[in-house]
Amino acid sequence: MTSSEQSPLTRKLSAFVALSEVELAVLERLHQRRRSFVAGRDMVHQGQSDQAAYILSAGWVCSYKLQADGTRQIVDFQVPGDFLGLRSVLLRTSDHSFEPIVNIEAAEVLKSDLLDAFAQTPRLATAILWAASRDEAMVVEHLVGIGRRDADARMAHFLLELGSRLALVGMGTKDGYDCPLTQYHLADVLGLSAIHVNRVLRQLRERGLVTFRDGRVSFEDHAGLVELAEFDAAYLDQSGPLLK
Amino acid sequence: MTSSEQSPLTRKLSAFVALSEVELAVLERLHQRRRSFVAGRDMVHQGQSDQAAYILSAGWVCSYKLQADGTRQIVDFQVPGDFLGLRSVLLRTSDHSFEPIVNIEAAEVLKSDLLDAFAQTPRLATAILWAASRDEAMVVEHLVGIGRRDADARMAHFLLELGSRLALVGMGTKDGYDCPLTQYHLADVLGLSAIHVNRVLRQLRERGLVTFRDGRVSFEDHAGLVELAEFDAAYLDQSGPLLK
Numbered sequence: 001m002t003s004s005e006q007s008p009l010t011r012k013l014s015a016f017v018a019l020s021e022v023e024l025a026v027l028e029r030l031h032q033r034r035r036s037f038v039a040g041r042d043m044v045h046q047g048q049s050d051q052a053a054y055i056l057s058a059g060w061v062c063s064y065k066l067q068a069d070g071t072r073q074i075v076d077f078q079v080p081g082d083f084l085g086l087r088s089v090l091l092r093t094s095d096h097s098f099e100p101i102v103n104i105e106a107a108e109v110l111k112s113d114l115l116d117a118f119a120q121t122p123r124l125a126t127a128i129l130w131a132a133s134r135d136e137a138m139v140v141e142h143l144v145g146i147g148r149r150d151a152d153a154r155m156a157h158f159l160l161e162l163g164s165r166l167a168l169v170g171m172g173t174k175d176g177y178d179c180p181l182t183q184y185h186l187a188d189v190l191g192l193s194a195i196h197v198n199r200v201l202r203q204l205r206e207r208g209l210v211t212f213r214d215g216r217v218s219f220e221d222h223a224g225l226v227e228l229a230e231f232d233a234a235y236l237d238q239s240g241p242l243l244k
Numbered sequence: 245m246t247s248s249e250q251s252p253l254t255r256k257l258s259a260f261v262a263l264s265e266v267e268l269a270v271l272e273r274l275h276q277r278r279r280s281f282v283a284g285r286d287m288v289h290q291g292q293s294d295q296a297a298y299i300l301s302a303g304w305v306c307s308y309k310l311q312a313d314g315t316r317q318i319v320d321f322q323v324p325g326d327f328l329g330l331r332s333v334l335l336r337t338s339d340h341s342f343e344p345i346v347n348i349e350a351a352e353v354l355k356s357d358l359l360d361a362f363a364q365t366p367r368l369a370t371a372i373l374w375a376a377s378r379d380e381a382m383v384v385e386h387l388v389g390i391g392r393r394d395a396d397a398r399m400a401h402f403l404l405e406l407g408s409r410l411a412l413v414g415m416g417t418k419d420g421y422d423c424p425l426t427q428y429h430l431a432d433v434l435g436l437s438a439i440h441v442n443r444v445l446r447q448l449r450e451r452g453l454v455t456f457r458d459g460r461v462s463f464e465d466h467a468g469l470v471e472l473a474e475f476d477a478a479y480l481d482q483s484g485p486l487l488k
Contacts, residue, residue: 065384065388067388067392068474071392073387073388073391073392075384075387075388086373086377095381095384095478095479096384111370114370115366115367115370118362118366118367118369118370119366122359122362122363122366122369123359123362125362125366125369125370125373126355126358126359126362126369128373129330129369129372129373129376132373132376132377132380133330133376135380136376136379136380136383137339139380139383139384139387140309140319140339140340140383141339142387143317143319143383143386143387143390144309144311144317144319146387146390146391147317147390147435148311148315148317191391230312234339235339
């Protein structure tokens with residue numbers, strides 16, 4: 001199988017484990033139940049129980065928590081290769097909701113599928129635990145971002161993180177990436193107002209660092225943006241397989 | 245083995261999986277390399293690589309991220325039964341630091357120990373993935389707390405969460421729990437000033453909800469505190485084994 005034929009999840013986990021033929025086969029079998037979901041309609045509701053997890057193979061999703069006052073807080077976005085609700089399939093009730101941002105393709109995964117896969121190849125369990133650890137590291141970075149970074153650095157850090165995540169699954173380069181997010185999505189995840197987001201993006205563009213326009217993030221000065229954000233990608237841990 | 249002889253981690257994972265004798269034995273073997281650490285000295289440094297993970301069996305630890313300006317942001321506290329750096333053992337370099345708050349006891353766990361344990365009992369891999377998912381759900385709650393809750397609700401939510409976590413390992417009840425945290429720890433994790441923490445605690449005490457004094461959190465009105473915090477413990481998912 002060439003890397004372009006592999007699922008995004010396989011490409012991603014390959015950054016952690018040098019997968020054997022057997023492990024590759026088990027992983028591809030997890031993609032059997034393919035489903036499509038339309039943009040803007042929740043796939044999993046907060047508080048829902050007995051739900052499946054999904055492996056996202058095409059498109060973007062946002063995960064969010066509903067507040068008692070009816071507002072929502074976006075926790076993160078999922079891109080191809082990411083699990084949707086891996087946490088939800090293990091916890092009794094989902095602690096958050098998922099909404100596709102565009103029409104998406106995803107494979108449904110039941111708890112029994114995970115148990116079967118882990119029984120066949122325990123290294124895969126470690127690889128999926130790695131992916132979950134990486135997801136947690138991202139939430140921690142967002143926590144630090146909201147707590148400590150100013151608006152420019154917060155935006156720069158977020159756009160760089162997305163770029164690294166997409167590069168891992170072959171959907172981004174140091175030049176940039178396609179991005180369906182609106183300024184409202186950015187405002188929500190970064191804890192800024194939409195007007196503030198607009199101003200920050202204009203400043204970053206005018207300083208020649210990055211442009212976000214017409215669904216495309218273009219890095220004009222990747223190194224300069226890394227410096228502004230104090231971005232250290234070590235927490236994304238994607239520099240080639242650790243387990244041989 | 246009676247539940248009082250079990251390690252806190254075993255008690256905690258039992259909330260997710262009805263563990264078999266074999267699984268119990270594998271889990272207890274993970275506790276072989278026992279270590280002691282003194283209060284106030286980092287066990288794992290952010291940026292350190294090739295480090296072990298630890299299972300905390302006695303005492304409290306805080307995990308934090310260092311900022312470029314030298315300040316630190318506490319991400320969470322660990323209590324008995326929690327992993328320290330499970331994420332660090334899987335990611336190449338640790339994305340955060342650990343500091344014991346009091347003298348602690350912990351068992352060292354290497355990546356190879358985890359792989360061996362998962363190979364012997366894949367259900368244990370699912371249980372540890374559950375624990376990691378729960379940790380992530382807590383970070384998400386803290387993110388929402390800093391983004392959306394006012395200071396009273398944030399404090400109330402945090403004290404209730406700690407109470408539920410400690411109850412799971414037999415160290416807390418609805419009456420309260422012993423707690424070695426200082427007002428500086430609370431200020432740091434909640435994103436408040438120490439003066440603000442002091443004022444919030446006084447208000448909660450004067451309203452007859454909770455008292456935090458002399459190393460003890462006492463719930464005077466647990467239900468009232470739950471209402472104030474809009475605390476829904478579902479994300480802690482600890483209502484008895486899900487996997488039989």
